[in-house]
Amino acid sequence: MAKLLSYKEIAEHNSQDDLWMIIDGKVYDCTKFMDEHPGGEEVLLDLGGQDATGPFADIGHSDDAVKMLADLYVGDLDKESEPVHKKEVEPASATTGGEGSGVFVIAILAVLAAVLFYFMNQA
Template sequence: MAGKGKVINFAELSQHSTSQDCWLLIDGKVYDVTKFLNDHPGGDDLLLLATGKDATREFEEVGHSSSAKTMLNEFYVGDIDSTTKASDTVAATTTTPNQTEQNHDKKNSELFSMKNLQFLVPILMLGLALGGFYIKTPSP
């Protein structure tokens, strides 16, 4: 595991939150998942929503398999510095922790809406196309 023993603080973690440089914190360990973004079964958006902060809750809620948890080892960078706090990064950003949570909820809501639209729009189009065959035309 490259980076074994490296200690990373929250300020450094928060600097790696783009699709070109994506780090996650899961169970006190930091992972560079940049190269995995395109291969993630849930899509890169889900990983990008969790960057730069503690993503343990999101990771556990999904119910990842043991092989997914083992796969994390190849992306391991180091451990989080437990003497720093996530709130230490707030000074480096313009959002408060409450705003960050609201933004996260908004992004999750938008992602959920987008996935629903990707499913519902084709069904609606199919229904409209098939419905045209069943419309009775008035006879003269």
């Protein structure tokens, strides 16, 4: 039976000397292949330890490229395992907004309304 690998375990193999990636639920060791990749090693490094199914398909890789995967196969992704979030810092636009800032806007409006109410009562 194929070896089941968790997202966490796969994510640890994300360096130049040790690079795995997921394509269509299968895990491939691309470490040795990096030098030979016609698309360059940079794109593979960027996706190290992650699910590269989308990017791999988007390029429209040839049947030969798909066949090469067989030699790199190390096991199957354990789809039940907990996904790992990318280490990269999210862009500022992604961290602002959302529920938190909605509450903040309401709080400011409430203060403004209170001030307005106060001055109207003074007159």
